[in-house]
Amino acid sequence: MTPGDEVVVALDVGGTGMKCALVRPDGATVHAERHATDAARGPEAVVGTILDVAEGLAGKARADGLTPVACGIAVPGVVDEARGVAVWSANVGFRDVPLRDLARERLDLPTALGHDVRVGGLAEARLGAGRDAGHVLFVAIGTGIAAAHVVDGAAAVGAHGAAGEIGHILVRPDGPPCGCGRPGCLEAVASASAIGRRYAELSGAPATAAEVADRAAAGEPLAGQVWREAVEALADGLATGQALFDVATIVIGGGLAQAGPRLFDPLRTALRERLTFHREPRLVAAALGDEAGCLGAALLALDTLAKESR
Ligand SMILES: [Zn+2]
Secondary structure: OOHHHEEEEEEEEOOOEEEEEEEOOOOOEEEEEEEEOOHHHOHHHHHHHHHHHHHHHHHHHHHOOOEEEEEEEEEOOEEEOOOOEEEEOOOOOOEEEOHHHHHHHHHOOOEEEEEHHHHHHHHHHHOOOOOOOOEEEEEEEOOOEEEEEEEOOEEOOOOOOOOOOHHHOEOOOOOOEOOOOOEOEHHHHHOHHHHHHHHHHHHOOOOOHHHHHHHHHOOOHHHHHHHHHHHHHHHHHHHHHHHHHOOOEEEEEOHHHHHOHHHHHHHHHHHHHHOOOOOOOEEEEOOOHHHHHHHHHHHHHHHHHHHHOO
């Protein structure tokens, strides 16, 4: 066996789909496949699919002359990485699933379980847009908003597996209700879903966040107002993040980052206006796209392997 033969079995499990790959230790993907999560089948069936897919990937690696050395699995929700337990997930339905041990037993490989956004941040900080920054805040903005604080290549997990919930920073006390049950959270104002919802509410016509961005850029006043309000709220949230973490780079990922300069130019200005003595972080778009979760799951598995062999 030469080191070039080693691969990690990596899975990024989302509410609708699973991104799966065989990843080399240097972060190169040698094989990728996608499967439906079909969460409506219930958590047991989803776990069954995760284990079958992981086993299939390990078999595929061996058939191709590669050596699977570890398995990394990323899931959404609250994840206890130390115990390897998917504690809670709204969109996949997990409640205290010991996914790490289940995968370890099935595959007979060292396995790590991580949180989808935290491992995405890990990948962006080590292989993507935050490379060489040391202190990175990765913020994923899509249907919700979540973050990962990565210092020297390791993402903070929190005492209860729930670090990084920047989407639930209170930014508008009189604002719209959040899925968590409280009004005015950042993600209730500035997530891609919230932007579309707000525009629909004011205009009476449905629109995606991308369409709101396009219309704002084309000079439509209502779209401009909705977009501006979201950018201001995001800047409030990021300023709080910077006050807490003092990072060198903030990496923005998720669907909203695709708005490009329409997001980044006003957001950079609004963030600058809110910082006083804090140093302004570099504000950049994520570089790894939707592969970040899979790559991060692989990195987490390799980190665990390195710790175990020490
Ligand atoms: Zn909330």
